Amino acid sequence: MSPPLERDAITISSLQGVLIALAMLVILATWIFAGYQLRQNREQVLDEHKVILQNLSLVVSENINQVLDRTEAFKTLVRLQLSRGELPAAGPLATLMATDPVFTRMTVYSRDGRVLNSTSATNLPRLQQGWQASLSHQRTWPINILPSEALGKSWSVPLAMPINTPGRSDCCLLVLEMDLGYLLNLYQNLQLGRETSIHVLTAQGAELLRAERGGLVTGRSAFDNTVLLKSRLNQGTTRDLHTDNQRYYLGHFAKLERAPLVIAVRQSESEALAGYHRQRNKFLVSVVIITLIAAGGLLWLLRMMHVREVQLRELQQSEQRNMKLLARLRREHEDSVKAASRDHLTGLYNRRLFTELGHSHLAGSKRQGRFAAVCFIDLDRFKAINDTLGHKVGDNLLQEVARRLTDNLRESDIVSRFGGDEFVVMLTAVKQQADVEQKVQRLVDVLAAPYPELEAGGLATSPSIGVAMAPRDGMDIETLIKHADIAMYRAKRGGRAQFRLFDSQDAAQEVSTEELQALIPEAIERGEFQLHFQPRLFLRGYETGGFEALVRWESPQQGLLMPAVFLPLVEQQQLMPALGYQLLRQLAQQLRQWADEGLDILPVALNLSASQINDPTLPGQLRMLIEEYRLTPGWLELEIGDQDLQHLGDQAIRQLRLVSELGVGLVMDDFGSSEEGLQRVSRLPFNCIKLSPALIRHIRNSFDDNVLLSATISVARKMRLRVVAKGVETPDQLVYLKLAGCDEAQGFLFSRAVEEAEVRDYLQTPKRKVKL
Numbered sequence: 001m002s003p004p005l006e007r008d009a010i011t012i013s014s015l016q017g018v019l020i021a022l023a024m025l026v027i028l029a030t031w032i033f034a035g036y037q038l039r040q041n042r043e044q045v046l047d048e049h050k051v052i053l054q055n056l057s058l059v060v061s062e063n064i065n066q067v068l069d070r071t072e073a074f075k076t077l078v079r080l081q082l083s084r085g086e087l088p089a090a091g092p093l094a095t096l097m098a099t100d101p102v103f104t105r106m107t108v109y110s111r112d113g114r115v116l117n118s119t120s121a122t123n124l125p126r127l128q129q130g131w132q133a134s135l136s137h138q139r140t141w142p143i144n145i146l147p148s149e150a151l152g153k154s155w156s157v158p159l160a161m162p163i164n165t166p167g168r169s170d171c172c173l174l175v176l177e178m179d180l181g182y183l184l185n186l187y188q189n190l191q192l193g194r195e196t197s198i199h200v201l202t203a204q205g206a207e208l209l210r211a212e213r214g215g216l217v218t219g220r221s222a223f224d225n226t227v228l229l230k231s232r233l234n235q236g237t238t239r240d241l242h243t244d245n246q247r248y249y250l251g252h253f254a255k256l257e258r259a260p261l262v263i264a265v266r267q268s269e270s271e272a273l274a275g276y277h278r279q280r281n282k283f284l285v286s287v288v289i290i291t292l293i294a295a296g297g298l299l300w301l302l303r304m305m306h307v308r309e310v311q312l313r314e315l316q317q318s319e320q321r322n323m324k325l326l327a328r329l330r331r332e333h334e335d336s337v338k339a340a341s342r343d344h345l346t347g348l349y350n351r352r353l354f355t356e357l358g359h360s361h362l363a364g365s366k367r368q369g370r371f372a373a374v375c376f377i378d379l380d381r382f383k384a385i386n387d388t389l390g391h392k393v394g395d396n397l398l399q400e401v402a403r404r405l406t407d408n409l410r411e412s413d414i415v416s417r418f419g420g421d422e423f424v425v426m427l428t429a430v431k432q433q434a435d436v437e438q439k440v441q442r443l444v445d446v447l448a449a450p451y452p453e454l455e456a457g458g459l460a461t462s463p464s465i466g467v468a469m470a471p472r473d474g475m476d477i478e479t480l481i482k483h484a485d486i487a488m489y490r491a492k493r494g495g496r497a498q499f500r501l502f503d504s505q506d507a508a509q510e511v512s513t514e515e516l517q518a519l520i521p522e523a524i525e526r527g528e529f530q531l532h533f534q535p536r537l538f539l540r541g542y543e544t545g546g547f548e549a550l551v552r553w554e555s556p557q558q559g560l561l562m563p564a565v566f567l568p569l570v571e572q573q574q575l576m577p578a579l580g581y582q583l584l585r586q587l588a589q590q591l592r593q594w595a596d597e598g599l600d601i602l603p604v605a606l607n608l609s610a611s612q613i614n615d616p617t618l619p620g621q622l623r624m625l626i627e628e629y630r631l632t633p634g635w636l637e638l639e640i641g642d643q644d645l646q647h648l649g650d651q652a653i654r655q656l657r658l659v660s661e662l663g664v665g666l667v668m669d670d671f672g673s674s675e676e677g678l679q680r681v682s683r684l685p686f687n688c689i690k691l692s693p694a695l696i697r698h699i700r701n702s703f704d705d706n707v708l709l710s711a712t713i714s715v716a717r718k719m720r721l722r723v724v725a726k727g728v729e730t731p732d733q734l735v736y737l738k739l740a741g742c743d744e745a746q747g748f749l750f751s752r753a754v755e756e757a758e759v760r761d762y763l764q765t766p767k768r769k770v771k772l
Contacts, residue, residue: 016302023298027291034287038280042273046250049272050237053252056190057235057265060198061254063186067102068143068159068258071176074106075161078174082163102182104156108163109173116172135160137204143259145202146175155180155218157200157208159259180209180216187211195249195268203260205229228253228264240266343417345395346402351749352730354416354424358477361414361428362470371430374477375440376466376484377405377447380496382421383758385461396454397461404446409439418748424481433469433501440465440499448497464492465499473502478697478729485752486562493560517569519555524579529553531586532753533604535762536724536746537770539738544766546603546637548726548746549587550753551579571609580612581621587636590756592629599763605637605667610644616651619658626662633663639690642670653684660685667724672712681721689716691742693727699736706736713740734770 077096097106097119107118113127131146138144146158156177163172187198190211198211199221207221223240228251238251251266314321341353349357358374365372379401386394398421405415405423414426425443430436448462466488474480483502491500523529533547553561570576587606595601612618626633638659645668648656660666668681671689681689695709716723725737728747737745750770762768 016305019298019301023294027294030287030290030294034283038283041279042276045273045276046269049250049267050252053250053265053267054235054237056198057252057254057263060187060265061256061263064200064256064261064263065258067178067182068256070100070102071143071159071161074103074176075163075174078106078108078172079163082171102178103176104179105177107175107177108171109175110171111173131160135162138260141203141258141260145208145260147206180218183209183211184216187216193267193271195247195271197266199223199225199262199264199266201225201229201262201264203229203255203262208261223249223251223266225262225264228262238264238266242268346399346417348402348406348423349414349416350731351416351418351424352732354414354418354426355477355481355730357414358426358480361426362475362477362480365428365470371432371436372470372480373427373430373436373440374468374470374480374484375425375427375443375499376468376481376488377423377425377443378464378488378492379421379447380462380464380492382461385459389459393454393459397451397459400451400454401447405443408442408446424484436467436469437499437501440467444497444499462497463499464488464496466491466502467499468502481748485748490559513569516558516566517573519557520566520570520573520575523553523555524575524582527582527586528555529579529583531583531590531606532755533759534746534753535751535759535768536744537750537768538744539734539742542768542770544602544762544768545744546605547759547762548639548753549583549604549606551583552753567609571611574611576609576611577615577617580609580615584621584625588625588629588631591631591635594760594763597760599760600766601632601635602763602766603635603637603665605639605665607639607641607669608644610641610647613640613644613648613656614652616655619655619662622659622662622664634665637665637667637688639667639669642668642672642692645684656684671716672708681716681719686721688722688724690724690726696725696727696733696737699730699733710740713742717741 074096097103105118105120107120107124108116109127110116113131115124115126118124127146134147135144142161144160144162146160156179159176159178161174161176163174183200190198192198192211192213194213196213200208200210201221202208205225207225208218210217210221222242222244224243227240228236228238231253233255234257235252235254238253240249240251241247242249248269249266250269250272251264253262253264255262341349343350362372379397382394382397385397398417401423402415402417405425409415409425409427412428414428416424418424427436427439444463444465448460450460466484466486468474468480468483468487470480473483487500487502491498494500529551530553531549532552533549535544536546536548537543538545551563551567553566555561567576570579583606587604591601591604608618622636625631626636640656656666665687666685667688667690668686669690670692671681672692672695691709691712695706695712699706699709713723722744723742724744724746725733725742726746728734728737728745728749730749733747734745734749750768
């Protein structure tokens with residue numbers, strides 16, 4: 001590092017230290033001030049509550065003094081009667097006591113404790129022992145307190161007043177019993193807290209009563225009252241410990257001058273400080289926020305300084321960093337290209353890269369005048385192996401197949417995996433067909449050999465391989481793949497561990513058109529035409545949305561024939577309505593079988609020819625099949641080709657409307673193959689349009705690739721039509737269709753047409769995995 005940069009770095013570090021110190025001082029000062037402020041607030045709150053307790057104790061003392069004042073009236077009345085030489089009459093005193101809210105009974109006792117007179121109707125016993133000793137300690141007060149045990153009662157306070165009368169040596173002691181219920185009524189309107197209480201104590205420390213939030217309580221006190229009893233002050237503040245809950249209570253006491261009574265009011269500090277604690281928490285949250293803001297600001301400043309320091313250091317290392325960055329970008333680019341062009345399980349090329357490399361090699365083979373061969377390989381019994389032994393064994397098997405293919409082919413050959421158990425190989429620079437057959441037979445033998453290295457020892461499978469030669473069977477890679485797939489299907493039908501070369505002749509099995517035409521009527525009668533089903537997937541979530549039923553001719557003489565071979569001949573013989581009705585019935589039977597098995601039925605679409613559409617019996621046939629097989633009409637969809645619509649008359653259009661009224665869905669097939677498609681779709685109650693493969697064939701994962709396709713999908717969605725794309729074969733096409741708003745898709749990228757046994761897997765597990 002150069003000296004200027006070093007000096008600059010030292011300056012920045014010093015400034016950082018100063019900023020950190022200042023920030024820490026600010027934060028420390030903030031917390032010191034916060035602590036001081038909280039302490040001041042706490043003391044202020046406690047002082048306020050002490051004043052409240054003082055006022056409450058004085059109010060209670062005043063109430064008790066008013067009660068004591070009432071005793072003077074009774075004392076005067078009794079002294080007057082005794083001065084006349086008469087015992088107080090029970091009747092007048094009883095009348096007076098009945099109207100008094102404070103006292104429940106008045107009794108006059110002799111000096112030895114005998115009852116001289118009482119307002120009570122019952123005979124009262126003598127005062128119990130100990131009362132004279134108790135009164136001897138209360139001579140300094142004009143009104144004394146008898147122990148409640150002296151009267152045998154606990155729910156009253158006996159107030160005793162000596163009365164001296166001339167001429168009577170045994171007279172007298174006046175006892176007024178104060179009702180505690182009066183005090184209950186007096187204090188019940190006070191808004192006492194949960195931990196606030198009023199205590200009425202005797203000068204000796206006995207607790208006569210305690211008023212709490214729930215009412216009056218008598219019994220043992222939970223406080224040590226020694227301090228306030230010994231105090232020479234008439235009133236004062238205390239801080240007492242509650243012996244039960246071990247909490248400190250603020251208190252204020254007041255001593256009465258006319259009776260040996262002490263009034264004490266107490267409240268727990270926790271209750272007194274409850275509001276303070278809430279305010280303290282809010283205050284602390286504010287201080288914490290301020291602290292975090294200060295710390296965050298400091299960190300931001302430090303980070304900005306650190307960034308500048310790093311930038312200064314990186315000036316000297318820019319070349320090295322740029323080189324590392326370029327190297328990393330190259331590695332990432334290579335990894336992304338590999339990920340986009342390789343199958344993640346086997347490491348082989350995927351469909352996309354195989355197609356691109358195939359185009360390049362076909363061009364090279366044409367210039368060199370040599371052949372190229374595309375081999376479509378499908379593993380026999382792979383689904384059963386995967387289901388019985390598990391996906392792990394299945395994945396290991398696929399990896400081992402990929403290894404054997406790579407080891408037994410040249411570096412110039414192209415090996416790929418399209419998905420599932422489908423592998424596609426291009427043999428390049430082939431001189432003659434015999435070389436291809438020899439190499440393919442070698443692949444059959446290698447792949448059919450046992451796989452002892454797998455966990456399931458002794459596991460064996462075999463390949464079915466279809467071969468298409470270029471340029472004989474096609475000039476472009478898509479056609480070669482399609483023809484190799486057809487040849488593979490024929491090899492699989494012929495038995496396991498076989499390969500077949502594609503035959504491009506119309507008859508496909510060295511049979512003439514005349515022979516096929518002769519076989520078709522009997523084939524219809526024997527039911528040799530069977531339906532295969534190609535799944536349609538929702539592009540959102542990749543769940544199965546339905547199927548397209550495609551017809552295949554399983555001829556005993558010629559094997560499996562594709563529709564392009566025999567359908568034109570069926571049309572020429574005007575047998576299409578009969579075949580169409582047979583296929584409709586076959587589809588209805590299949591739907592009913594799936595429903596009886598408890599499967600969730602998805603819509604299945606079947607193509608209609610122009611002759612079927614013009615058949616006036618079509619609506620009646622559909623109605624009869626729906627009723628006979630107890631079908632939900634929505635399970636059926638009929639596809640009408642875009643080219644066929646231009647030949648429909650008014651009668652055919654009315655028939656299609658009748659079909660729609662049955663609840664059967666109508667789909668316009670090959671939409672976009674003519675210019676009048678949008679005009680025709682508005683004339684009939686179509687539920688869906690199926691895009692022509694020509695519209696998506698040249699998509700290369702750019703939204704600008706096909707403006708016409710984007711506009712078509714947009715217009716269809718505005719017309720509330722479901723849009724299905726068929727012939728989807730590459731990930732680029734799939735990505736583009738999703739971005740353009742297409743609803744569903746079908747094609748070799750997902751699956752070829754399968755037999756009805758494999759459809760059950762789609763119905764039981766609609767969610768599919770799509771490997772791009």
